Amino acid sequence: MSTPIAYFLLVSAALFTIGTVGVMVRKNALLIFMSIELQLNGVNLALVAFSRMHGNLVGQALTFFSMVVAAAEVVVGLAIIVFVFRRRRTANVDDLSVLRW
Amino acid sequence: MLDLVWLVPALPLAGFAANLFFGRRLGRAAGWLASLLMGASFVVAVLVARDLLGLPTEERVHILHLFDWIEVGSFRVGADLRVDPLSLTMILVVTAVGSLIHIYSIGYMQGDPRFGRFFAYLNLFCAFMLTLVLAENLLFLYLGWEGVGLCSYLLIGFWFERTAAANAAKKAFVTTRIGDTFMLIGISLVFLRLGSLDLSTVLAPEIAGVQPSGVFTILALLLFAGAIGKSAQIPLHVWLPDAMEGPTPVSALIHAATMVTAGVYLVVRMHLFFEISGVALTVVLVVGLVTAVYAGLTALAQDDIKRVLAYSTISQLGFMFLAAGLEAYAAAIVMLAAHAAYKALLFLSAGSVMHGMGDETDLKLMGGLRRPMPWTAGMMAIGALALSGVIGLSGYFAKDAILAIASEEGKALVYWVGVFAAFLSALYIGRLVVLAFLGEARSERARHAHESPAIMLVPLGVLAVGAVALGALALDKETGLLPALLGPVLGELEVGTAGLPEPALIVLSQVVAFGGLLLAWFVYGGRIDWLALRARVSSLYRFLNRGMYVDDLYGALVVAPGKAGSAFLAYVVDLRIVDRAVNGTGAAIQRLARVGRRVQTGLVRTYALAFLLGAVALLAYVGSRI
Numbered sequence: 001m002s003t004p005i006a007y008f009l010l011v012s013a014a015l016f017t018i019g020t021v022g023v024m025v026r027k028n029a030l031l032i033f034m035s036i037e038l039q040l041n042g043v044n045l046a047l048v049a050f051s052r053m054h055g056n057l058v059g060q061a062l063t064f065f066s067m068v069v070a071a072a073e074v075v076v077g078l079a080i081i082v083f084v085f086r087r088r089r090t091a092n093v094d095d096l097s098v099l100r101w
Numbered sequence: 102m103l104d105l106v107w108l109v110p111a112l113p114l115a116g117f118a119a120n121l122f123f124g125r126r127l128g129r130a131a132g133w134l135a136s137l138l139m140g141a142s143f144v145v146a147v148l149v150a151r152d153l154l155g156l157p158t159e160e161r162v163h164i165l166h167l168f169d170w171i172e173v174g175s176f177r178v179g180a181d182l183r184v185d186p187l188s189l190t191m192i193l194v195v196t197a198v199g200s201l202i203h204i205y206s207i208g209y210m211q212g213d214p215r216f217g218r219f220f221a222y223l224n225l226f227c228a229f230m231l232t233l234v235l236a237e238n239l240l241f242l243y244l245g246w247e248g249v250g251l252c253s254y255l256l257i258g259f260w261f262e263r264t265a266a267a268n269a270a271k272k273a274f275v276t277t278r279i280g281d282t283f284m285l286i287g288i289s290l291v292f293l294r295l296g297s298l299d300l301s302t303v304l305a306p307e308i309a310g311v312q313p314s315g316v317f318t319i320l321a322l323l324l325f326a327g328a329i330g331k332s333a334q335i336p337l338h339v340w341l342p343d344a345m346e347g348p349t350p351v352s353a354l355i356h357a358a359t360m361v362t363a364g365v366y367l368v369v370r371m372h373l374f375f376e377i378s379g380v381a382l383t384v385v386l387v388v389g390l391v392t393a394v395y396a397g398l399t400a401l402a403q404d405d406i407k408r409v410l411a412y413s414t415i416s417q418l419g420f421m422f423l424a425a426g427l428e429a430y431a432a433a434i435v436m437l438a439a440h441a442a443y444k445a446l447l448f449l450s451a452g453s454v455m456h457g458m459g460d461e462t463d464l465k466l467m468g469g470l471r472r473p474m475p476w477t478a479g480m481m482a483i484g485a486l487a488l489s490g491v492i493g494l495s496g497y498f499a500k501d502a503i504l505a506i507a508s509e510e511g512k513a514l515v516y517w518v519g520v521f522a523a524f525l526s527a528l529y530i531g532r533l534v535v536l537a538f539l540g541e542a543r544s545e546r547a548r549h550a551h552e553s554p555a556i557m558l559v560p561l562g563v564l565a566v567g568a569v570a571l572g573a574l575a576l577d578k579e580t581g582l583l584p585a586l587l588g589p590v591l592g593e594l595e596v597g598t599a600g601l602p603e604p605a606l607i608v609l610s611q612v613v614a615f616g617g618l619l620l621a622w623f624v625y626g627g628r629i630d631w632l633a634l635r636a637r638v639s640s641l642y643r644f645l646n647r648g649m650y651v652d653d654l655y656g657a658l659v660v661a662p663g664k665a666g667s668a669f670l671a672y673v674v675d676l677r678i679v680d681r682a683v684n685g686t687g688a689a690i691q692r693l694a695r696v697g698r699r700v701q702t703g704l705v706r707t708y709a710l711a712f713l714l715g716a717v718a719l720l721a722y723v724g725s726r727i
Contacts, residue, residue, distance in 0.1 A: 023709050032705070093705040100703030 008049035015042030029081045029091040033074075040070050102152040103163045105145060106184050109192055110231035112142040113199075116224035124217020132207035135220035139203045139227060143196035150189055158589055161186055164237050164301065171240070176292070181237035183300060186586045190434055191234035191366055194441045197567075198358045199227045201560035205449050206350040208556035209456060219259060223354070226252035230359050234366060239288045239298040242367075246284070246331070249360045250277050256355060257347040269343040276340040280330020287323025294320070304373050314377050321374040321381035324367060325388075332364030332418045335392045339652050341415055345407040349452030352407060357414045357448050358441035365421040365437055369430045369591065376428065386426025390518055393419030395649065397525030401532065402645035405462045406451045409533050412648075413488065414444055416526060417500075423519060424503040427510060430591035431584035432503050435575040438583070439495035442567035443487035447530075449561055450481035454537060456557065457550040464536040465632075466544035473550040478538040480561040485534045487568040489527035489614040492607070498572035498581075500526075501610040506578065508606060511599030520613055527617025535625040 015038055022035025044063045051059025085091050116138035124131045153161055163184040171178040203223060210219050226249055233245025258270030292298050294316055328334070333341035344356050355361070368375065368385060375381045393416045400412035417440050424433035455462055457474050471478040487496040500523060508516040542548040552558075575581035579594050588594075601609070624631055635642050647653065 020713060024706060024713070027706075032709075096705070097703030100698075100701045 002052075005049055005053050008052075009046060012042045012046040012049065015039070015045060017042075027092050027094055029084070029093050029096075032093060033077055033081065037070065037074070040066060102145075102148045103184060104165055106149050106163075106165055106182050106235065107167055108145045109142050109149070109196065110228045110235065112138045112145070113224040113231070114228035117221050117228060120217050120221035120224060124221055127217055129207070129211075129216070131217035131220050132203070132210070135224050136200060136203040136207065138224065139196065139200040142227070142231070143193075143200050146189075146192045146196045149184060150193060153184055153186070153189055154586075161589065162301075170238075175296070178238050178240045178298060180241055181299070182235040183237035184235070185590050187366075187370065187434065187590045188234050190438060190583065190587065192231055194438050195227065195230050195234065195359050198441050198445050198564070199223075199230075199354060201563055202350050202354040202358075202445065202449065205353075205452070205557050205560040206348075208554050209350055209452055210348065215259070219256075219348070222252055222255050222259070223350075226256065226355060226360070230363070233363055237300050239291060239300065239303070243285065243288055246327070246363065246367075247281065249355070249363065250274065250281065250331070253277075253344070253355050253360055256351040257344045259348055259351065260346070263346070266346040269340075269346040273340040273344050276337055277330040280327045280337055283323045284327025284330075287320055287327065290316075290320055290323065300370070304371070314379065317374050318378035318380045321371070321378045322384060324371055324374065325381060325385060328364030328367045328422075329388065330364075331367075332361050332422070333415050334364070334388050334418065334422060335395060336651070338392065338396070338415050339648070339655060342403075342408050342411040342648065345405070345411050349407065349448060349455060352411070353445045353448035353452065356411065357444040361414060361418060362421070362437045362441065365418065365425065365433055368422065368425045369433055372425065372428070372430050372591065375425075382426055382428065384426075385422050386515065389419045389422025389424075389426055390515060390522075391419070392416065393423060393522040394518060394525070395419075397522045397529065399645050399648050400529040401525065402642050404464050404646075406454065406464055406467075406533060406537065407448075407462055409464070409529055410444070410447055410451060413447075413526065413529060414440075416522060417444065417488075420500055420503055420519070420522070423515070424506070427503070427506050427512070427515075428592075429503060429506045429578070429594055431587040431594060432499070432506060432575075432578055434587055434591075435578075435581075435583050436499040436503060438574070439487070439499040439568070439571045442564055442571050443484045443494075443496055446480060446484035446561060446564040446568050447488065449557070449564065450477050450484060453477040453553040453557055453561065454481075454550075456553050458546045461544075461546050464533065467537040467542075467547050468540045468544075469538070469542040469547060470550055471538040474552045476552060476558050477561070480558075480565050481538065482534060483565045484568055485530040485618075488530045489618055490523055490610055491614050492611055493569075493572065495568050495571035497610065497614075498575045501606070502575065502578040504610065505603070505606050506594070506596065508600030509597045511597055513600060516600065520609065523610065524613045524617045527614045528621050531618040531621025532625050535622050539622075540627045 019035045019038030019040075019042060022038060023032050026032050026035060044066055047059040047063045047066070049059075051057060051063075081091060084096065088095065090096075113135075116135045120127070120131050120135055127134060153163065165182045165184070167180040167182065169177065170180045203220070206219065206223065210216055213219060229245045229248030229252060231245075233242055233249060236242035236245055254270050254274040257273050258267050261267045261270070288298065291303060295303050297303060330337045341356060341361065345352055347356070375385060396412045396414075396416035396419060400409050400416065403409045403412060417436070421433045421436045421440070424430070424436060453474065454467070454470060454477060457470075457477070458467070461467070483494075487494040490497045490500045504516055504519045504523065507519055542550075574583040578584060579596060584594065600606075623629070624634075644650065
């Protein structure tokens, strides 16, 4: 008997929640970024679990897409953060609030 | 050759295109090109005439289909040309006078910075005028009608740097537009009631019984309103005297010989409508008669040589409408042709005087011009004699035939008022010639005047021959060449036997003509201090000089309320209502935005929280629906 799906989903939900809280409470852009990765991984885990449950590869294929997109996004996001840091000497998102009104 | 009649309007149109695009590069050749194409158009018209006259009388209608212009459902308008004796006469007059005036303009407009453009407009005018008279379809006719109006506007305002010229052009355009609007309504009604706009359908005799005559009264009067505007009859005559701001060849071609006669042509062409109505015919008669007397009187009090001739033209056009009102359509067309010759001659002579005097137009400053400019003086004298109706010249055969018809039809009042108008014609034109050419020079300019170049005098000579000899076309008002030619189109003239016997009519007409001329010579020839005389009756003088205050009346009744209304719309409705509504909308949105934009804090974490809450809300919604 294989592991019940609920375990996987619980871990997935835990990962996602930790990520979400991280995004909400952290001020450092780099840490927010890492929290987003955590959220993505939570979702990926859920997808793989569903894939196993249904016995097909749709969820796994989706996970690969998600990982590739996340990798690309990390490149762009980190580049932005590095440049922001070079100009402003800070990575605190609360200081980066000029884009309003 | 009959199928080549399309060349008649097409040649000047080609000249327009050539001069429009290359006029500046052509330089002086622009005038020659334009004149050459007009001349070619005249030659084609003559060839068409030869072919048409070769046909038996009853077959003298040729309709040339060029192309379908408009086709919407049952509404079809073809670009068709109609060649019949009436349109033939008109194209011969237009192309002949047009060619001469083109040639004259080469001399007159020399040195003008917009030389090429002038000839482009002149060519375009001729193309539209020829379209107007050749059109088989009323809407096609209307195309020409509006086209000549446009060219009139462009040419009156040719020297638009002068405010007076620009204003005169605007006035002419707006005033004639009033008539044109009625005419367009009339044309629409014709289609509505008769189901077609083709002249051969609309003017078929069998339509007479189909509709009640009241309809035709309305149709005829609407079309006549167009004619009133275009031919400067009372009450829409006010634009023509002002139109003299244009170059003199324009006054001769458009505002004397051709365009202003388009109204006469229209009435004569649509005479069936007027006859069925009956009432409309009387209206035409009365308008023509009143205008003839009115303009004759006002012409007496003008000191501007061109304004005298302008009022004279209005008066003579009144005679033409008088003839049409008497159902003497052939007489109207004879008058039209003769008038085209002698009035063009008079205008071009006046232009020659102005040319020789450095654009001076005030008769008071002329005098004695017979010595420096003998040719012009001679030409103008011939034109004046023709206009006065001296026996043997074209004016006699034209005008006195009309008066004779009035007398013979037993309309004694019309006859005597007409005779009075004829007397006025002789008087004012005599005054003009005496003041300009006889006596002694009254200014430095008059002393140093010079004769115009040959290129201007030769067309004058040709027109003088026309002014003398055109009477030969209508030696008799029933059986003369032109009346006989037009008979099949316009119906035979029924001459009554009422009124004075013919010899008495002839004697009376000559008494009137010579009486007017002699009176003019007596009063203005230097024996009497006429300026002092005029000062004694200054209120009468001002009354006549200002055209019996018609302009002032329109100014008070139409222009002033119009300006007040515009001011109200601009400064009250537009500024206070429309602008405030627009500005208020913008201000309200700005105030709303000042509140709404607080949402955008610029803090990433706020947005992330909003994302989260949104996602949760969405999930909750979807979850509750499952």
